[in-house]
Amino acid sequence: MAYDAIGSGAKKANRAMVYAGHYTKAGRRTPTVIVVKCGTEAEAASDKKPGNRGKRDSQLILMNFFSRVTYNDRMTPLDFDLFRKIHVLMGVTPDFFEVCLMVDADTKVFPESLKQLVNCMHHDNYIMGVCGETRIANKRESWITAIQVYEYFISHHLAKAFESVFGGVTCLPGCFSLYRLKARKADDDDWVPLLVKPEIVREYSQSEVHTLHQKNLLLLGEDRFLTTCLIRMFPNRKMMFCPQARCRTIVPDTFKMLLSQRRRWINSTMHNLMELVRVRNLCGTFCFSMQFVVFMDLIGTTVLPIAITLTYVLIVTLALDPPNTFEKAIPLILLCTVIGLPAVLILITTRKVVYVFWMGIYLLALPIWNLVLPVYAYWHFDDFSWGETRKVEGEGKDTGHGDSGGVATQVPLRRWEDWERSRLRKLKREEKRRREMERTYANYPGNTLRADSNTDYYDGGSDTVSVVSSEEDQWGHQIGGYNEASSMYPPPPNTLRRPEGSDSGMDSPAPHVSRYQLSDSNGYSPVMRDGPPTPIRDGQSSALYERGHAKRRSGNRHPDGEYGPLGPLGPPR
Template structure:
């Protein structure tokens, strides 16, 4: 979309919606940044201690006393200058430099003497020994009384002197024999060295020796005598407080812990459940078609196997791509009589590098029955205005011995006339998009199922399917394969086997592998991404029966469920077809659902309509395809995929009946995946910053780095357990190096192009320079009488 010329109201509205979404995403990224860098400093400043708490020991040697500009009294820290001024005015004492950083507790008289039952303390004796042996002690001037502790109310403490409990445990010998009681730290060095005035109290003395280097709160509170004695010791020997987190620090720790548990728990759960799927569940689904040691596939009784429509939508592919797909499907180990190849050419299109239109290439690939006449037939397409009326030609015959139908969308009379007068590629007669191609088949089968009125095209398809194959009513399965995808010979059997094993499975997909892995650096970075999205993402979802995206290049749907008294239409259900065929794409959300990610949206519709049915992944069924080999095409493709994923996950979040247990319900996982997708750019930026900080400063918070390491390393376990091809560890390394592209460049480009609904560089057509979508492709008024129908 050309944003510089947004003269149309829909374009302006889409722009506004895009900007709003980008603001929301930016807000979420800011929240993540605050959680990563701002939460702890905001709630727990000074690296885990609040502003009123300071550690006692030097963390380097654990013997030096800190705070040369302060003094300590009863565990509280006061400014040296403020204390000097106070003592000079009350007891006429000059606080010399000897007392910097010293504990002055013994200078002050307690408000209540708690030691009167144990020891006689001279009320006039309040002296603090000088740390320098030849210097005078600190005591009141001659004739001055001992200062009361109450005079300290005139000063504001700078903080509390705190000891970590580990420091208490490690100090059991002079000069620091420490113990803790009720959050207070006592230094009992003088008690044990000079005056063990509690030695006559055997149980108390025994307990005191036991609690050295421990928290003695429980032991000393067991009797009134012990409690009274320890209160006396606290009066005489208290030096500080046990380091305890503040409410802010506790909240910060709790939040970080909860988030870490959620993230790591989800990652671990996905890993474990995916491994369980590969080790125990997946092989049970495909036992019939498993290849034996002799290399021969086990084919069940042909009469018991369901009829399958192999739908192949074509647009601009060449002979090699379409021919390879047909040949691989023909060679698939499944009865050819039960297959129907259903090709749909989306318009008269000549792909870049092709000498002929794709429709002509398709006609040359199979033998057309000459006795079946071919005429353009009308049908209602997915478009607006006059383009809602489209016409198509139906060709019938055989590809080798497989019944084959080719539907060529050739356009209405106006389009054909315009095509004759214009350069090739600019009009593209008949082109209505892949969703329209899928709906030709879905609407046809739905009308048959519900005995609804058929269009001329429906009648033509019905008669020709009947002529070259069998009754359309017999088909139970639709296999959707893109025209440039080559399937494995056993894949069709594996997928049918999984359908037969569980009638509640309404859709499934296999693994899509990359055939051009080493074509360029662009293809190399995609190898592991394709692998892990299947063997971890889809494997995990498959256990719950909620694979959220069946890739349109290789997936299978059940037409109807026959487990009830009456068959239950699934993919041909009226509600599914009507919503999938909606052309009221007037909001950015609807456009992203219907114009960019039709395959994912079809999966979403089925999960929303039938939340108790299953969507699964069959890893034994494989196919290969070529992925974009230049960055421009990859950028275009991932723009569509990322934006479609975001909008579809948002829809699935509202489906409450999805399978799951506790926090690992699929609704929760989908919400987490949605949030994770939106904050990817911020996450990779923060991760790189933390890694660089750890490398150059060594002060980075290890928690996010641990989460990142777990997220990146654990997928390697999936490789070892599943494919056991260690070359994938190399692809993992390449993928990790490309994380800035995956997590920053592609998402940011996609977010800013929320309002771009074109297919861009993915499918090139000779002479086409528009790259537009089908949302506003028509003009004029649609005349329903142009599309006759009958019962």
């Protein structure tokens, strides 16, 4: 399925396959949708990494999809395919979802962590993003991993916890964060788009950047830049840290990998802080404001090499000339207090003596953290590659994932109702062609297939091909025991699959169902069936209400209430 990707030239267009089914574990099934980027035909024949456009492109597939669903905007073929399969698997349209969890592939989330993050969203509607504590899974693998244990601990329990007091955590790590797609207004029944706001998606999806500042923002630290965009767009909402939610991740275990990772992180941090320090309406005032905290963080990051150098000059000076008065010993006392106070705080708050041991290892490696890594990062300000951190064969050094020459093919954009009409008409054409073949050839293979299918709900024809081309549209090969291509499991249609729906829209007004939201109790449970999925006649949708946003956008031109999941399906009668 084609979609607009992050890239330039021929790589502006990309293709992906959507596999849908159920993930089964210990007798419990979870609806699962997997998007695999495969690239165009020419790219698959020549590139070593066909379809790869980087992490930001993968995030934007999701953000663009939910943004277009929320605003009933024009969709790509990939968006429409995602819509259909989510609707079938979940029994609700995609505009029902309110939060989105982003987790890296090498991250292991603790069992109770997701519940803790959702509880934060549930108790405060103004929270638009929340992250948990990231711990190290391979802490004893080498001395490189050992020196990172305490650094990870203080970056969460000191830095993020302090920023969370102001409600402005400046970086939600992409390995484990929960974002709110949209929030319900307090005064009425409408919604405020957050992560799916078009301005956020547009700024985050820039593919052609030319300045050094823009490249450091977009190509090195996607997660931090997304947080920056949200804080800048919604300064009165909150970015929080939840210490009860925990996960473990794999960190670099060689010095070369650590250099590459921290070079990206330090350069991205500086340029994002330069963006945030210009936001005037953050929480607080003057020295007690989030803007002042960001400014001090920017200054501290910049002068780290100078600070550690002067610290060791002070230590050498005191060693050569020991102080004999209290006044001369004040610098040494302050230095010991600053270094030793975190150990006292750790013992008071966590009661884990082992972190004092990890702090000692961190202090021995302090020249690496405060001198070697920052100087290396500043020296490579113009290096925008990911280096050795997650190195894959075929990756260039100074080029982005989507840099390419040539001209991209045009990706079709149509509204949901137009895609649905085309699909239904295609089904009718194929059904007509099948019947003609059955009349001509008595042993036509379609007879056996149709005998096993549920003709009451499905009007026939293959639904494994795109409505615009001959691209494959498979649901995957027995993912979790579910395969739409099998005659045993005909795709459960809704009322839009009735033949007359292709010409005149819905047959009956939309049902007035209760809208589930995070503030409700256990009002919604995922699809859990022992047998094959049953047809969904009236899937719930927040856009089905006569008072919903779809009807208000249409100017109430449909008094009879004939709507599809995303708004009016046909012209007014």
